[in-house]
Amino acid sequence: xxxxxxxxxxxxxxxxxxxxxxxxxxxxxxxxxxxxxxxxxxxxxxxxxxxxxxxxxxxxxxxxxxxxxxxxxxxxxxxxxxxxxxxxxxxxxxxxxxxxxxxxxxxxxxxxxxxxxxxxxxxxxxxxxxxxxxxxxxxxxxxxxxxxxxxxxxxxxxxxxxxxxxxxxxxxxxxxxxxxxxxxxxxxxxxxxxxxxxxxxxxxxxxxxxxxxxxxxxxxxxxxxxxxxxxxxxxxxxxxxxxxxxxxxxxxxxxxxxxxxxxxxxxxxxxxxxxxxxxxxxxxxxxxxxxxxxxxxxxxxxxxxxxxxxxxxxxxxxxxxxxxxxxxxxxxxxxxxxxxxxxxxxxxxxxxxxxxxxxxxxxxxxxxxxxxxxxxxxxxxxxxxxxxxxxxxxxxxxxxxxxxxxxxxxxxxxxxxxxxxxxxxxxxxxxxxxxxxxxxxxxxxxxxxxxxxxxxxxxxxxxxxxxxxxxxxxxxxxxxxxxxxxxxxxxxxxxxx
Numbered sequence: 001x002x003x004x005x006x007x008x009x010x011x012x013x014x015x016x017x018x019x020x021x022x023x024x025x026x027x028x029x030x031x032x033x034x035x036x037x038x039x040x041x042x043x044x045x046x047x048x049x050x051x052x053x054x055x056x057x058x059x060x061x062x063x064x065x066x067x068x069x070x071x072x073x074x075x076x077x078x079x080x081x082x083x084x085x086x087x088x089x090x091x092x093x094x095x096x097x098x099x100x101x102x103x104x105x106x107x108x109x110x111x112x113x114x115x116x117x118x119x120x121x122x123x124x125x126x127x128x129x130x131x132x133x134x135x136x137x138x139x140x141x142x143x144x145x146x147x148x149x150x151x152x153x154x155x156x157x158x159x160x161x162x163x164x165x166x167x168x169x170x171x172x173x174x175x176x177x178x179x180x181x182x183x184x185x186x187x188x189x190x191x192x193x194x195x196x197x198x199x200x201x202x203x204x205x206x207x208x209x210x211x212x213x214x215x216x217x218x219x220x221x222x223x224x225x226x227x228x229x230x231x232x233x234x235x236x237x238x239x240x241x242x243x244x245x246x247x248x249x250x251x252x253x254x255x256x257x258x259x260x261x262x263x264x265x266x267x268x269x270x271x272x273x274x275x276x277x278x279x280x281x282x283x284x285x286x287x288x289x290x291x292x293x294x295x296x297x298x299x300x301x302x303x304x305x306x307x308x309x310x311x312x313x314x315x316x317x318x319x320x321x322x323x324x325x326x327x328x329x330x331x332x333x334x335x336x337x338x339x340x341x342x343x344x345x346x347x348x349x350x351x352x353x354x355x356x357x358x359x360x361x362x363x364x365x366x367x368x369x370x371x372x373x374x375x376x377x378x379x380x381x382x383x384x385x386x387x388x389x390x391x392x393x394x395x396x397x398x399x400x401x402x403x404x405x406x407x408x409x410x411x412x413x414x415x416x417x418x419x420x421x422x423x424x425x426x427x428x429x430x431x432x433x434x435x436x437x438x439x440x441x442x443x444x445x446x447x448x449x450x451x452x453x454x455x456x457x458x459x460x461x462x463x464x465x466x467x468x469x470x471x472x473x474x475x476x477x478x479x480x481x482x483x484x485x486x487x488x489x490x491x492x493x494x495x496x497x
Contacts, residue, residue: 001146001147001148002144002145002146003024003025003145003147004024004143005144005145006023006143007140007141007142007143008129008140008143009138009139009140009141010129010131010138010141011134011137012134012137014131015131016131016132016243016244017130018084018130018131018259019128019129020126020127020128020129021126021128021129021143022124022125022127023124023125023127024124024125025121025122025123025124025125025147026147028122029120029148029149030107030120030149030150030151030152031108031110031148031152032106032146032147032148033105033106033146034083034085034103034104034106034143034144034145035101035102035103035104035142035143035144035145036083036101036104036141036142037101037102037142037143038079038081038139038141038142039100039139039140040079040136041079041100042078042079042136043076043079043135043136044075044076046072046075049077049135050071050072052077052291053077053291054071056289056292056297057288077133077135077292078098078135078291079100079134079135079136081100081129081130081132081141082094082096082097082130082132082241083102083104083127083128083129083130084128084130084215084259085104085106085125085126086126086128087118087120087121087123087125088123088125090116091259092106092111092115092116092118093115093187093216094214095113095216096114096189096214096215097113097114097189105152105154106120107154109151110152110154111218113186113187114188114213114218115216115218116217116218120147127143127145128259129141130243132243132295133290163202163203163230164202164230164231165201165202165206165207165230165232166231167207167208167231167371169207169367169369169375170369174366174367174368174384175367176365176366176367176386176394177208177364177365177367178205178206178207178362178363178364179206179207179209179363179365180201180204180208180210180348180350180362180363181212181248181250181281181312181345181346181380182239182281182283182315182348182349183197183209183210183211183212183348183349183350183351184211184212184214184239184349184350184351185197185219187216187218187219188213188214188215188216188239188241189351190350190351191352192351192352194219194223194226196353197350198226198227198229198230200353201232202230204358204359206232206362207232207233208232208233208235208365208376209223209227209232210235210248210250210376211223211234211235212237212248212249212250213238213239214239214241215240215241216238217238217252220234220236220237224236233372233373234373235251235252235373236250236251236373237249237250237251237252238254238258239283240258240261240269241258241295242258242261242266243290243294243295244266244295244298244300245282245283245285245296245297245300246283246298247281247283248281248283248312248347249273249278249279249280250278250280250376250377251276251277251279251373252278252373253277253278254272254273254276255272256272256273263299263300266300266301267302267303267304270302270304270308271304271307274309278377279309279377279381280307280308281311281312281347281380282298282302282308282310282312283312283315283349284296284315284316284328285297285311285312285331286298286327286331287322288324305335305338305340305342306340308342309342309343309380310342310343310344310345310380310385311328311331311332311335311343311344312328312347313328313329313332313344313345313346313387313486314346314347314361315328315346315347315348315349316348316349317348317358317359317360318360318477318478319346319360319361319389319483320360320477320478320480320482320483329483332344336440336441336470336489337441337467341383341489341491343380343383343384343385343407343488344386344486344488345380345387346362346387347363348361360389360390360429360477360478361387361388361389362387362388362424363385363386363387364385364386364388365380365384366379366382366384366406366407379407382407383406383488383489384405384488385406385407385487386406386471386485386486386488388485389427389429389477389484389485390429390431390484391421391422391424391427391431391485392421392423392424393419393420393421393471393473393485393487394418394419394420394421395417395418395419395471395487395490396417396418397410397415397416397417397418397490398416398418399413399414399415399416400416405490406487406490407488407490407491408490409491409492410463410491410492411492411493412442412463412464412466412494413463414460414461414462415460415461416458416459416460416461417438417460418456418458419438419456419457419458419471420455420457421450421456421457421473422453422454422455423453423454429477429478430476430478431475432475432476432484433450433473433474433475433485434450434475434476435448435449435473435474435475436450436457436471436472436485437471437472437473438470438471439469439470439471439472440468440469440470441465441467441468442463442465442466442467442468442469443461443462443463443464444464446459450473450475463492466494467491467492468490468491468492469490470486470489470490471486471487472486472487473485473486
């Protein structure tokens with residue numbers, strides 16, 4: 001039975017707003033369908049499109065080099081609306097896909113992509129239309145809600161146990177584990193159901209993944225269950241996908257409703273999430289933004305950098321083809337120079353099995369003990385991370401009494417440093433490491449030539465003052481000279497007795 005039908009129009013004045021539509025659900029419903037349709041989807045006028053893209057590209061200097069032909073490749077531009085649903089008691093999740101026509105199913109036994117399963121409560125429900133992008137003069141929206149008193153037949157997943165992850169983590173020992181920190185399922189705009197995400201993660205050699213669907217946690221439990229079957233560690237997460245920037249929040253403890261996030265309260269939201277025990281990463285901060293990728297560019301005025309744990313220095317399947325990553329690295333270094341502790345992360349932002357091509361980069365976490373959600377969060381919290389395109393590294397500083405590594409804090413003084421590197425055995429692409437550099441604001445730069453697929457460099461260094469040092473590797477990937485390795489810092493601070 002149809003229980004609600006309405007048509008509304010939004011205009012550019014509604015950009016970056018959540019338009020609320022409320023409807024009453026009667027007693028006795030076993031499941032609902034919420035059908036949404038909007039039109040037009042695209043703006044085809046080249047003059048309008050060029051003006052929009054020009055406004056978008058001028059935010060960061062590297063984009064000024066784009067020619068008109070390169071800008072024109074982005075035409076036509078698209079409108080985008082995401083849908084969220086509240087049943088009067090709780091937020092059920094978000095459908096963050098790009099099709100203009102969608103049907104969302106809600107029931108106790110099954111809910112469609114992005115929404116939690118729930119018993120249908122009688123009362124006032126709210127549908128939120130989040131206007132992420134509007135490039136036309138208006139968007140007409142049609143919304144229909146149908147209720148059903150009988151139970152429906154819904155799809156289910158079957159288990160086949162042909163793949164298993166193997167990791168070497170163990171109690172009482174630190175190991176470096178390959179972890180994907182940023183990935184999606186069909187619950188948001190990904191193409192993989194939970195089983196497929198886990199299977200493909202195992203194939204890629206990941207030992208753990210952090211699920212960060214856009215504004216929904218509806219598939220977290222399913223991914224965790226598949227992770228157990230395939231021996232892949234899974235950390236609960238969400239990607240706060242706002243009109244002004246994206247942040248991944250990992251841990252599953254955060255009480256913040258993403259719909260409430262604004263530029264005015266973002267710092268308070270970050271603090272609240274951190275106090276709940278989650279880690280927070282600024283995601284792809286220099287990626288192109290609205291209208292090409294609404295919200296992907298960081299436009300927040302973040303002042304509480306001390307409360308962020310990490311910064312997505314690299315993103316995209318191949319970081320060396322994205323000028324946005326050069327500017328992300330520059331900002332990350334400037335924040336380190338100001339005294340902030342921000343671990344370096346790579347986020348594939350994984351949506352499909354081979355989206356745009358296989359992943360060229362990985363994040364490694366220094367895991368103390370057994371690899372699980374808690375040890376993943378602790379490794380990032382402590383800054384035990386490095387990002388790499390095909391190379392593994394061990395960084396050790398010793399003062400003759402104690403040994404220190406990535407993420408640790410040392411006092412100024414003289415140290416013997418050991419840099420052990422080797423080519424990852426399963427890395428499928430061309431990658432050559434030519435130079436390792438110790439750099440940072442606490443000492444002069446030290447340059448070391450690398451030869452072959454494995455080696456160890458030892459050197460006496462002097463750390464003159466407070467700040468940080470970190471290792472950076474340069475060489476070639478797929479024939480292009482580029483960064484191939486970045487570590488998070490070793491921090492330097494006077495130790496008062």
